[in-house]
Amino acid sequence: MLALLLSGFAAPGLIGIVGFGLFFLGGHQAGYSDGMDVFFFVLGIVLLVLELLVPSFGILGILGAAALVRAILFSFEDTATATIAMLSAFAAAVIVVVLIARRFKERGIWNRFVLRERLTSEEGFVPSSSKSSLLGQAGTTVTPLRPAGIVDIGGERIDVVTAGEFIAQHARVVVSRVEGTRVIVKEIH
Structure with missing residues (x-):
């Protein structure tokens, strides 16, 4: 031992x-x-x-x-x-x-x-930004969402997912939830 x-x-x-x-x-x-x-x-x-x-x-x-x-x-x-x-x-x-x-x-x-390094901004590491500001914003799908894809929200391309449903290309969607860097959208009917 x-x-x-x-x-x-x-x-x-x-x-x-x-x-x-x-x-x-x-x-x-x-x-x-x-x-x-x-x-x-x-x-x-x-x-x-x-x-x-x-x-x-x-x-x-x-x-x-x-x-x-x-x-x-x-x-x-x-x-x-x-x-x-x-x-x-x-x-x-x-x-x-x-x-x-x-x-x-x-x-x-x-x-x-054991990882001894610390991932701090002083060391040069940049954490991914929170996407919570996108909550409630609407956009248009750039690609079909199957269930993941890309949405244009305010001129910015955002990687998103749906709750499991398929959404076609060029459909209007709204951000329904944000979980960290994961953005969940649903189609606007």
Whole structure:
């Protein structure tokens, strides 16, 4: 997890691999393990990696997580000890991840997905002008409206849409609604 947060695998990834290796080796040396826990651990990691690569709608991820839980539960002598150890480790991991995330919030992998630029007029960006001043004004269709097209209102060509109906070319229309930059017209009968 820390490898993702710090956008690098080296130290956190190696520490995690060594930690799990020592965990399973200790269980094997104590006689609690028959080797199946290592098999299920590797299977769980493979399934989680496949979840990232193959669209499985979460099925591979759930199976991978279940295999990891099975590997850890059966590497202990009894299930109660395993459950307490897993919950303790999970709580400690959450605390460590939150502390590291706060400390290194500028370096995290999520920063690649966050837009940091601001679209302000001082930066040279010009927002599209509101079309609310067109409300109630009449014009003539330049193109057929099927339902989108162009209307001439006061000598200016405006992109408009209808409420779904077809309006022929050269018909008289009035602006009935304005939603941001979207101008909705209806035919004058």
